[in-house]
Amino acid sequence: MREFTKGILRRNPVFYLILGLCPTLAVTTTVENALVMSLAFLFVMVPSAAIISALRNSIPRNVRIPSFIVIISTFTTVIDLLIHGFLPRFHEILGIFIPLIVVNCVVMGRVEAFASKNPVRDSVLDAAGMGVGFSLAIIVVSAIRELLGTGSIVVFGREVIPALTGSPVGLMILPPGAFLTIGILIAIFRRRGLLKEV
Amino acid sequence: MSYRDVAVLTVICVLSGLVLFAVHSLTEKRIGEVENLEMARLLSQIFPSADFREENGIYLAVSRENGELLGYIAEAEGKGYGGTIVLLVGVTRDGRVRRVRVLSHSETPGLGSRIAEDDFLSQFENRTVDEILLRRDGGEIDAISGATISSRGVVNAVREKMLELSHLWGSSG
Numbered sequence: 385m386r387e388f389t390k391g392i393l394r395r396n397p398v399f400y401l402i403l404g405l406c407p408t409l410a411v412t413t414t415v416e417n418a419l420v421m422s423l424a425f426l427f428v429m430v431p432s433a434a435i436i437s438a439l440r441n442s443i444p445r446n447v448r449i450p451s452f453i454v455i456i457s458t459f460t461t462v463i464d465l466l467i468h469g470f471l472p473r474f475h476e477i478l479g480i481f482i483p484l485i486v487v488n489c490v491v492m493g494r495v496e497a498f499a500s501k502n503p504v505r506d507s508v509l510d511a512a513g514m515g516v517g518f519s520l521a522i523i524v525v526s527a528i529r530e531l532l533g534t535g536s537i538v539v540f541g542r543e544v545i546p547a548l549t550g551s552p553v554g555l556m557i558l559p560p561g562a563f564l565t566i567g568i569l570i571a572i573f574r575r576r577g578l579l580k581e582v
Numbered sequence: 583m584s585y586r587d588v589a590v591l592t593v594i595c596v597l598s599g600l601v602l603f604a605v606h607s608l609t610e611k612r613i614g615e616v617e618n619l620e621m622a623r624l625l626s627q628i629f630p631s632a633d634f635r636e637e638n639g640i641y642l643a644v645s646r647e648n649g650e651l652l653g654y655i656a657e658a659e660g661k662g663y664g665g666t667i668v669l670l671v672g673v674t675r676d677g678r679v680r681r682v683r684v685l686s687h688s689e690t691p692g693l694g695s696r697i698a699e700d701d702f703l704s705q706f707e708n709r710t711v712d713e714i715l716l717r718r719d720g721g722e723i724d725a726i727s728g729a730t731i732s733s734r735g736v737v738n739a740v741r742e743k744m745l746e747l748s749h750l751w752g753s754s755g
Binding site for chain 2: 410411412413414417421442443444446447450451454455458461462465466468469470472475480481483484554557558559
């Protein structure tokens with residue numbers, strides 16, 4: 385169970401490992417984007433980790449990185465095609481996020497650091513935990529950015545938090561807003577000692 | 583590198599190719615159908631209650647009631663920040679934009695992807711070709727803040743397509 389829970393906060397991929405910052409910056413402009421990205425990410429992360437963990441003893445060390453990349457990108461493309469064909473409404477929203485996952489270094493990072501060295505069960509738990517941790521991180525960051533940047537939070541056309549302020553800070557939905565938010569959150573978490581070794 | 587390294591990587595690549603081929607052929611037909619439906623939906627968003635006839639890559643929108651020609655819809659391509667942006671540009675017979683819709687794009691989610699939203703696209707409605715420039719370039723279209731390249735990609739694509747088709751509604755348009 386520790387393999388699952390460590391990724392959620394103590395070794396959160398965004399706040400502790402500082403991985404996956406590119407999608408964290410790019411998609412956290414709205415909570416809706418973050419939710420959709422989280423889903424797409426879990427779809428890819430968990431099965432990729434399982435496959436690579438199952439194959440870990442047959443992949444030679446020298447060629448492990450290209451092998452992982454081929455496996456992850458194959459998997460991402462398969463997911464993309466299946467969603468496009470069978471869940472078109474879903475694909476409309478998810479479509480542009482899927483290519484971003486191939487370059488998400490949380491996937492590569494966990495596969496290299498964990499799945500390639502541990503049994504399938506632990507690897508799946510690790511991947512799921514990291515996925516949940518990544519999801520929570522981008523949802524928290526996006527909630528802060530959307531609320532401050534646009535004044536309210538709207539998810540799939542429904543206003544979750546109505547307008548609090550009449551003068552939103554536009555900077556927050558631009559890239560600097562993401563850096564500021566992530567930096568301040570990391571500072572708070574560190575100060576409170578929440579990001580610790582397992 | 584040993585022979586085993588090469589062999590394993592080759593096997594993985596071949597397997598990956600096979601898996602992709604299998605999934606692609608499994609989904610190709612469905613994806614085609616989905617895209618046709620999407621196309622039909624977008625066409626009727628631009629000219630509701632019209633029938634469409636394709637001629638030389640241009641869709642002619644014909645009134646369902648009296649068969650009168652309402653306007654033209656053409657596909658336009660522009661270069662965005664993350665790749666090609668494909669649009670449907672609907673133009674009325676007097677050379678004004680009826681509506682612009684995005685068929686596909688790969689702009690940054692949350693920034694450039696907002697080109698597909700109504701807030702941005704509705705700015706094109708009723709514009710003539712001369713007005714279709716970003717405001718900073720002397721036109722009437724406001725760029726999305728933080729996504730000037732994506733915005734300009736759409737503007738240029740619409741503008742070029744309008745110029746290309748201008749013979750359809752006479753040079754005055």
